[in-house]
Amino acid sequence: MKSLSRLLAITKKEVRQLRRDRLTFGMIVGIPVIQMLLFGYAINTDVRNLRTAVADQASTHLSRQFVAELRETQVVDIVEFVDSPATLDERLRTGDISVGVVIPADFDRRVIDPDRPAVHLLVDGSDPTIANIAIQLRNMPIRFDTSTAPSRATNIEVRPNYNPERRTPVNIIPGLMGIILTLTMMLFTAVAIVRERERGNLELLINTPVSSAELMVGKVLPYIVIGMIQLALILVVGDVLFQVPMRGSVLDLYLASGAFIAANLALGLVISTVARTQFQAMQMTFFVLMPSILLSGFVFPFDGMPKFAQYLGEILPVTHYIRLTRGIMLREAALIELYPELIALGIFTLIAMTLAALRFTKRLD
Amino acid sequence: MNSDYAIESRGLSKHFGTLKAVSELDLKVPRGQIYGFLGPNGSGKSTTIRMLCGLLTPTEGSATVLGTEIPGNSKLLKPKIGYMTQKFSLFGDMTVYENLQFIAEIYSYRRSGRTARIDELLEKYDLTAQTKQLAGTMSGGQKQRLALACSVLHHPELLLLDEPTSAVDPQSRRDFWANLFRLAEAGTTILVSTHYMDEAERCHRLAILDRGVKVADGTPQDLQSNTGMHIIEVTADDPYHAQEALDHADHIASVTQLGMRLRVLIPETVGDPVQVVTRLLEPHNVQADVRQTTASLEDVFVAVTMGPEEHAV
Numbered sequence: 089m090k091s092l093s094r095l096l097a098i099t100k101k102e103v104r105q106l107r108r109d110r111l112t113f114g115m116i117v118g119i120p121v122i123q124m125l126l127f128g129y130a131i132n133t134d135v136r137n138l139r140t141a142v143a144d145q146a147s148t149h150l151s152r153q154f155v156a157e158l159r160e161t162q163v164v165d166i167v168e169f170v171d172s173p174a175t176l177d178e179r180l181r182t183g184d185i186s187v188g189v190v191i192p193a194d195f196d197r198r199v200i201d202p203d204r205p206a207v208h209l210l211v212d213g214s215d216p217t218i219a220n221i222a223i224q225l226r227n228m229p230i231r232f233d234t235s236t237a238p239s240r241a242t243n244i245e246v247r248p249n250y251n252p253e254r255r256t257p258v259n260i261i262p263g264l265m266g267i268i269l270t271l272t273m274m275l276f277t278a279v280a281i282v283r284e285r286e287r288g289n290l291e292l293l294i295n296t297p298v299s300s301a302e303l304m305v306g307k308v309l310p311y312i313v314i315g316m317i318q319l320a321l322i323l324v325v326g327d328v329l330f331q332v333p334m335r336g337s338v339l340d341l342y343l344a345s346g347a348f349i350a351a352n353l354a355l356g357l358v359i360s361t362v363a364r365t366q367f368q369a370m371q372m373t374f375f376v377l378m379p380s381i382l383l384s385g386f387v388f389p390f391d392g393m394p395k396f397a398q399y400l401g402e403i404l405p406v407t408h409y410i411r412l413t414r415g416i417m418l419r420e421a422a423l424i425e426l427y428p429e430l431i432a433l434g435i436f437t438l439i440a441m442t443l444a445a446l447r448f449t450k451r452l453d
Numbered sequence: 454m455n456s457d458y459a460i461e462s463r464g465l466s467k468h469f470g471t472l473k474a475v476s477e478l479d480l481k482v483p484r485g486q487i488y489g490f491l492g493p494n495g496s497g498k499s500t501t502i503r504m505l506c507g508l509l510t511p512t513e514g515s516a517t518v519l520g521t522e523i524p525g526n527s528k529l530l531k532p533k534i535g536y537m538t539q540k541f542s543l544f545g546d547m548t549v550y551e552n553l554q555f556i557a558e559i560y561s562y563r564r565s566g567r568t569a570r571i572d573e574l575l576e577k578y579d580l581t582a583q584t585k586q587l588a589g590t591m592s593g594g595q596k597q598r599l600a601l602a603c604s605v606l607h608h609p610e611l612l613l614l615d616e617p618t619s620a621v622d623p624q625s626r627r628d629f630w631a632n633l634f635r636l637a638e639a640g641t642t643i644l645v646s647t648h649y650m651d652e653a654e655r656c657h658r659l660a661i662l663d664r665g666v667k668v669a670d671g672t673p674q675d676l677q678s679n680t681g682m683h684i685i686e687v688t689a690d691d692p693y694h695a696q697e698a699l700d701h702a703d704h705i706a707s708v709t710q711l712g713m714r715l716r717v718l719i720p721e722t723v724g725d726p727v728q729v730v731t732r733l734l735e736p737h738n739v740q741a742d743v744r745q746t747t748a749s750l751e752d753v754f755v756a757v758t759m760g761p762e763e764h765a766v
Contacts (some may be wrong), residue, residue, distance in 0.1 A: 097558035
């Protein structure tokens with residue numbers, strides 16, 4: 089009973105201080121909204137209008153028809169016709185164009201010869217996205233209204249099941265929720281405790297009857313609520329501005345988020361027991377944040393990463409949370425079907441909490 | 454367990470790496486008294502206080518604080534002690550009232566008496582006008598009164614004060630000490646560290662610490678009458694030249710200038726100290742009035758912290 093009232097005293101104090109801390113309060117709302125706007129509008133993996141130059145050495149009816157079809161795909165934007173492949177190389181090197189198309193003089197004969205490529209594509213491989221897209225161009229069927237045209241183009245139709253319009257925000261925002269919560273939850277908890285250490289409050293607190301557990305739980309409670317508020321904010325912005333669907337159950341999403349927030353708060357507590365200054369806490373947060381962005385499947389497809397990177401990714405809570413949010417929001421999966429991810433989050437929280445409790449002693453040495 | 458001493462330490466030591474912050478400290482602090490820790494910065498005062506309330510684990514030795522063994526379960530000790538940190542450690546972004554309220558909740562002060570206790574403290578420590586002021590915006594003296602009010606809110610038996618007056622003006626210091634005497638009279642044992650001589654003089658007993666070692670302890674009167682030194686006061690028109698004449702001379706343990714006067718310490722083993730000083734000044738043609746006087750606490754401090762190698766014979 090005394091223990092609970094001490095815990096609530098800590099929580100009450102934390103809320104009181106939070107209300108007066110305008111900057112943190114602003115961050116609670118500001119970080120999710122600004123990140124959503126930035127990522128939602130800026131990240132676009134649909135590649136269009138790559139600057140392209142063409143060296144048409146054949147200059148036949150057939151080659152002109154090919155160029156016209158190329159233009160119609162809208163993937164390339166033909167900005168220039170040059171006379172030699174060497175000029176294309178030069179334009180690529182200077183960055184004027186991203187794709188160069190070489191149509192050899194014997195284009196008409198090559199088209200009907202299955203052993204020789206009809207067209208050469210020179211691609212700026214320094215940008216991985218462009219390289220990938222241009223490689224797709226290779227599969228563009230060259231269909232001509234001549235009867236000689238071979239039917240060697242194998243048309244595989246791809247149907248993006250849960251995002252038929254292929255809008256990037258639909259894929260980005262469920263993952264972005266995880267990144268935003270990782271950043272804010274971890275940072276807020278770590279800083280909240282380290283700040284008290286810096287200001288000397290902790291020396292006073294640990295000399296009172298309050299126990300480590302009461303202190304930690306009491307401090308973390310308000311942030312769980314804040315995390316839930318942020319989640320609501322992200323869902324509303326996602327729906328209003330980007331029409332991100334919410335196909336599964338909102339309750340499931342909140343339950344999954346609860347587990348995820350707990351994992352991040354626990355990690356924040358571990359950081360707070362190591363960091364001596366707020367700046368160090370910040371640095372450590374970013375140390376976790378970078379892999380969270382890169383190795384979680386948020387940016388790169390998880391299955392495409394090397395095994396070692398995948399193992400690292402599996403350790404990060406955000407990896408499991410992104411699977412949960414994409415499942416619930418986009419694929420209409422029930423939380424219970426995604427239970428392995430929940431278990432992973434639970435194990436992470438347990439380990440982090442134990443570590444934090446072991447490291448946080450009510451002593452100064 | 455109810456001994457006459459609130460604190461008894463035996464060979465208490467704390468090392469940080471190779472630095473011996475506190476070495477084999479034996480202390481006996483009687484109940485209901487104000488016990489002073491006098492020493493320069495870095496002499497181990499804070500480290501000792503932190504060990505006594507369980508914040509630091511001693512490297513060696515042990516202590517009994519209010520019947521609780523240190524090192525040991527300091528949890529039992531927490532409700533019985535009040536601790537005032539050297540740096541202001543209350544919440545600057547909360548009001549005076551909110552801070553007191555928080556402390557009352559943390560110590561589980563009985564709910565029915567809470568408001569009355571807070572009002573009583575506001576009154577006693579002259580903070581009524583600041584009730585709704587944010588603690589961080591108050592003056593040094595006000596902050597210190599709030600810190601003291603918070604540390605005594607739960608009626609602790611023992612109060613540990615770590616340089617409580619280092620950031621306040623002389624008037625606030627006087628008021629602060631008046632409060633301490635009031636608390637001691639009501640039965641609270643107070644351990645207070647300071648580097649002010651006038652504060653040390655007010656303590657019932659005190660220990661002088663130097664580089665982690667206790668070099669003297671006793672009542673201020675005892676210490677003053679047992680310095681082992683003759684205290685000679687030299688009043689000269691030209692104290693600078695007088696000091697030059699005496700510095701590092703035979704038999705002179707130390708010379709300290711205080712305005713136009715010099716305090717000269719000469720070991721008790723030397724006979725006729727006034728004559729010694731007069732003779733030393735003669736060749737330098739310094740006009741001076743030389744007389745023997747009684748030791749002040751500052752003289753005691755100088756005498757005991759000189760270190761054995763500096764004792765002139």
